[in-house]
Amino acid sequence: MAFYKDHYQVIIIxxxxxxMACALQLQAKGVSDILILEKHNLPGGLATSYVRNGVEMEAxxxxxxxxxxxxDRLKVGQFFDEMGVDIDWLRVPEAYRFVETEKGIDITLHSGFKKMAHEIEKKYPGWGRKVYDFMNLCNRVYDSMNYLSTHQMGKLKMLKEHPDFVRTLGYTAQQVLDTYHFPEDVQDILKAYWIYVGNPTDTLPFTIFAFLLADYFRGGSYVARGFSHEMSMKMERKVEEQGAQFExxxxxxxxxxxxxxxxxxxxxxGDEIHCDYVVSGAYPNRVYSQMIEPASEVPEGAIKVINAKKLSVCPxxxxxxxxxTPEELGIHDYNIFSTNNMHMDELWANSKTLGPYHYLTSICLNLANPDCCPQGLTQFxxxxxPLVNAFEGVKEEDYFALKRQLAREMIGTYEKTTGIVIHDKIREIxxxxxxxxxxxxxxxKGSxxxxxxDMQDHVVARLQTADSERxxxxxxxxxxxxxxxxxMGPQITNGRAAAKGILDSLKEEK
Ligand SMILES: Cc1cc2nc3c(=O)[nH]c(=O)nc-3n(C[C@H](O)[C@H](O)[C@H](O)COP(=O)(O)OP(=O)(O)OC[C@H]3O[C@@H](n4cnc5c(N)ncnc54)[C@H](O)[C@@H]3O)c2cc1C
Structure with a gap:
């Protein structure tokens, strides 16, 4: 029997x-002739885990x-539920602890706008109310973004129904924060999540920052009991059950x-497989520079677009x-963002280097997922x-020494910041x-x-130029x-958007 059919409606690379989100969305809308080709021997890409000495480690x-x-499911949780992909979600106990050594800031915030505003009020009396107002602004922008991502709307209606979204659209996170005249410490605390979007607040669009803050502080965050691999395995099973071929x-x-x-x-x-639509998980940079055959079919505009894009961060x-156990080790926080200071220009310059890195996030998985390790062990x-360019010049012969050096530095910085000693407790690394x-x-490039x-490549601008960049x-x-x-959450949205692109074309071509 042939390995592949002669033709598929959709091939997903x-x-x-x-x-997989793209495949699920297509299947939900009646498109079932799908082939997924995965280069690795497991589904999920980066949503994966590995085993060392009998212990499964979240990757x-x-x-x-x-x-x-x-x-009260949010968008991505709703998608999993609606698709029948039943993930055993575990809530992360706190939003974050933020430690800044230069000014001596040390605060832990939990989700819930009122709660986090109250936690700030306790340390910075008189500012809780304003923080609450700020979070509500973020929340209104968040709701508008969610609404507008699925609804077309004229300018006037948008102005009437989503005034805060429109009002803040042209501004950076920093510009909007500045209008609140928060003390520097409060600003620093509110900016802690900046790293999750990999852009300093003075060039980060406020809409993205607002979305991030509102989402995390409104719904809290989650991990899967079976690690990110649980999402991957369950999505793959569902996609296959619904008739897709997964190779x-x-x-x-x-x-x-x-x-x-x-x-x-x-x-x-060497297989040549035919189809009507291709969905690429490979970056446009790779597709337009290496994958289009014949190369003469690469449009000039595509090269201009990939050259104009700036790659974000890498881990x-x-x-x-x-x-x-975490208790024995003295670890009491699920997530600590720590830094020497919050001078964005310095942190940004630091992220372009090969370390030592100043802005770190440390995660103790046990505190959200107590069964993540055999008893008596901690997954940490x-x-x-940093930015991808930092690693471009690393020579092969220096790579392993560099990894060891970075690990030593990061563990050292963590120990110095928190006073918790872990370097002599490492069983696997x-x-x-x-x-x-x-x-x-x-x-x-490992992005x-x-x-x-950033303000030049804004999510709203991306939406507006999407058609001309197809x-x-x-x-x-x-x-x-x-x-x-x-x-990972946005990948569900990106996959669904790709499915929508195909569904729209199918309608047009009918
Ligand atoms: C250390 C670390 C921590 C992270 N922490 C978080 C976090 O806490 N929260 C969060 O939301 N995100 C986190 N992320 C980011 C998140 O993992 C990624 O943004 C997300 O998984 C990317 O998903 P993707 O589908 O775009 O790509 P990938 O996961 O890279 O999947 C692409 C798939 O396509 C396959 N592929 C590529 N090219 C080809 C080809 N030519 N032929 C066949 N197959 C191909 C790959 O093998 C892969 O399986 C983290 C990432 C890292 C590395």
């Missing part, structure tokens, strides 16, 4: 979260946004194009299994998110870098967050390089 997920509690260890090397329209793909193994993550990670990411999933969200008919992209950008 990559079985990451975005690719990536710190916290998942847009899930929400069962009785592993099949790398797509070429996308076949004729007269400006896709007609198939070629795999590394340096030190992942450990520690001897001892420390992560910095892995260090993940952009090189790991690039090697494992093929993400362009995990796609393209930087250069090859029948080709959609689904991944962190999509309109919604980074993170």
């Amino acid at each position: 990559g079985g990451g979260l975005a690719g 990536t997920l710190h916290e998942m946004m847009s899930i929400g509690p069962k009785e 592993f260890c099949q790398e797509v090397t070429k996308i076949l194009v004729k007269d400006g329209r896709v007609y198939g793909v070629r795999t590394k193994r 340096v993550s030190v992942m450990m299994v520690l001897d001892g 990670s420390i992560t910095a998110l 892995e260090v993940e870098t952009p090189v790991t990411v690039s090697h494992y999933v093929g993400a362009w 995990i967050y796609g393209y930087a969200h 250069f090859i008919r029948g080709l959609q992209f689904a991944g962190a390089h999509g309109i919604s950008g980074d993170g």
Whole structure:
């Protein structure tokens, strides 16, 4: 029997979260003739785990946004529920603890606008009310963004019904924060999540910042009991149950194009498979520079667009299994953002280097998922998110020494900041870098967050230019390089957007 059919309606390159969300959305709308080609031997891409010495270790997920509690699901949680992908979500206990050593700031915030405003009020009397107002502004922008992502609206109506969204659209996070005249400490505390979008607040669009803050502080954040791998395995099962063909260890090397329209793909193994639509999990940079066959079908505009995009951050993550329970080790926080100071220009300059990194996030998985390790052990990670360019010049022969040096520095900084000693408790350790990411999933230069969200490449501008940037008919992209950008939650949205692109074309072509 032939391995592949002669023709599929849709071929999806990559079985990451975005690719699988795209497949689920297409299936929900009646498109079932789908082939997913995944180069790795597992689904999920970066949403994965690995085993060291009998202990399963989470490879990536710190916290998942847009899930929400069962009785009040947010967008992504709703999607999983509606698709029948039943994830055992566990709520992360706090939003974050923020430690800034230069000014001696040390505060823990929990989700709930009132609650976090009250926590700030307790340390900075007189400012809680204003923080609450600010969070409500973020929340209104959040609601508008969610509404406008699925509804077309004229300018006048938008102005009338979404005034805060329109009013703040042209401003950076910093510009809007400045209008509140918060004390510097309060501003610093509110900016702690900046790293999750990988852009300093003085160039980060307020809409993105508001979305992030409102989502995390409104619905809290979640992890899956079976790690991010649980999402991947359950999505894959559902996609296959609903009739899609999912093939592993099949790398797509070429996308076949004729007269400006896709007609198939070629795999590394040499199979040529035909289809009407291709959804690419591979970055546009790779697609337009290496994958379109023949190369003469690469539109000039596409090259201009990829050259104009700025890649966002990539991870340096030190992942450990520690001897001892969190209690024995003195670890009481799920998530600490720590830094020497919050001077954005300095932090940004630091993120362009090979360390030592100043802005770190440390995660103790046990505190959200108590059964994540055998008893008596702790699963713990420390992560910095530098820019991809920092790693471009690293020579192969220096790579392993660099990884060890980064791990030592990051553990040292964590110990100095918190007073918690972990270096003599390490049972297992892995260090993940952009090189790991690039090697494992093929993400362009190891970027995990796609393209930087800044005022020149704003999510709203991306929505407005999306049609004119669809250069090859029948080709959609689904991944962190999509309109919604980074993170696992947004990959669900990016996958659904790719599905919508195909569904719209199908309607037009009828
Ligand atoms: C250390 C770390 C921590 C993170 N923490 C969080 C977090 O706490 N919360 C959060 O939301 N996000 C987090 N992320 C980011 C998140 O993992 C990614 O943004 C997201 O998983 C990207 O999903 P994707 O579908 O775009 O791509 P990927 O996960 O990269 O999936 C792409 C898939 O396509 C396959 N593929 C690529 N090219 C081809 C080809 N040519 N042929 C066949 N298959 C191909 C790859 O093998 C892969 O399976 C973290 C990432 C890292 C590395």
